[in-house]
């Protein structure tokens with residue numbers, strides 16, 4: 001950042017502060033004896049917005065306002081203005097020592113006498129200060145406005161946590177370090193269930209409907225891939241994402257939990273999730289011409305049996321990765337080590353074969369197999385559709401493999417593998433699911449694998465990731481100082497070399513303001529009550545636990561551990 005930029009930033013910040021609120025604060029620095037309510041300094045254990053707590057303490061107006069059944073809302077007729085005012089309002093990080101300077105003199109009309117008693121109360125993120133002057137006037141100041149009796153900060157901070165892809169745990173830790181009071185975890189989840197999940201879900205549904213209607217004109221080419229929260233057999237959730245290959249827009253996403261009754265193993269989740277997605281798209285009238293997937297067990301036969309009209313393709317990258325891995329393993333053996341320098345060329349040959357076969361699976365297969373001749377310095381052979389290499393003169397210094405040498409035999413074993421030769425025709429449309437891989441790595445921001453989320457929370461995070469992706473799908477490559485496309489160097493661990501990557505323009509999050517407004521409107525809707533289960537998003541029927549055997553009693557478990565230690 002240039003110096004000018006930093007300066008401009010500082011000037012802007014100063015200007016904002018001056019014009020907005022300092023006039024309200026009328027700081028007066030005369031000293032006054034004050035007594036502080038002990039609740040703030042001593043009892044930080046429950047700072048939450050808790051109805052029971054509010055009903056049990058003294059009977060001031062403050063507590064009455066927490067009554068969820070109270071429906072009196074001033075300015076209810078002007079929801080839009082309230083929404084914008086409360087969301088767009090600046091919030092500040094105010095220090096206690098600075099705040100104390102404000103409550104020195106009475107603010108009642110024409111009084112201005114010294115404040116004698118100050119009582120302070122903390123409800124989650126909201127500070128309430130009640131102060132009484134020598135003339136007996138009592139005034140109340142709150143650090144936040146209410147949104148239907150809920151401190152606005154509770155709703156807005158909860159929404160900000162979720163919409164930014166963060167978690168309550170992370171923000172709570174940040175607040176603890178800063179000594180910044182925050183509401184409890186249970187308040188966050190109640191707000192998430194009642195206001196956040198339904199609003200995000202509604203927004204995603206609206207967005208998805210729009211995407212599907214744009215794509216409904218012609219039969220689409222899709223790619224699909226699964227993502228599990230942990231590898232292999234221990235996964236609790238698997239999500240399946242279907243993306244349009246032409247536009248890279250996500251068209252559907254399904255979440256499957258291992259505790260759902262029609263899932264009998266964590267490996268089966270991918271197929272269940274994919275079939276739900278295809279069923280949904282089918283029912284919404286989307287015509288699917290092509291579907292590209294990896295070679296997951298059961299997926300091929302499932303599509304063949306249930307959607308025979310779909311042109312099922314495999315992702316070139318997945319197959320290339322698999323071939324490269326096998327070749328590498330063979331080339332590590334000393335007798336076949338001459339194969340090693342060829343591996344990168346063989347991978348490229350697969351891409352070339354798929355790209356230049358013009359949709360002809362048989363031609364693709366022959367092109368692919370021709371590498372066993374070429375690498376042995378044989379450039380013509382007997383074939384059906386292809387009888388010679390398509391390159392020009394070859395370099396005499398190339399380290400060709402000797403025909404039927406151990407390295408050449410190893411190559412043939414991989415290239416001519418029966419399953420591979422059967423599958424390879426399904427690369428004829430040269431489909432990539434690379435954009436999905438990128439999406440799945442971005443999804444980690446919203447749903448890190450090491451964290452546990454409940455089903456509804458996981459679903460919401462998937463929807464937020466998909467919206468984030470779809471809204472930023474058309475990002476352009478950024479320009480460098482000279483106006484050329486910006487690039488950066490990156491090292492690829494898989495291929496062990498440096499490549500140039502495009503640098504894209506920053507992401508746009510215009511949808512966040514819209515979802516935020518929907519969340520606030522939902523809170524201001526008198527018909528929706530906190531914890532009302534009818535507004536929870538619908539969940540699939542689940543078994544109670546992912547465990548397949550009954551939980552032993554604590555005594556039994558302890559006894560077992562104890563005996564193991566002794567043995």
Ligand SMILES: [Zn+2]
Pocket residue numbers: 106107108111112113133134135136137
């Ligand atoms: Zn007064």
Ligand SMILES: [Zn+2]
Pocket residue numbers: 373374378379389390391
């Ligand atoms: Zn050749």
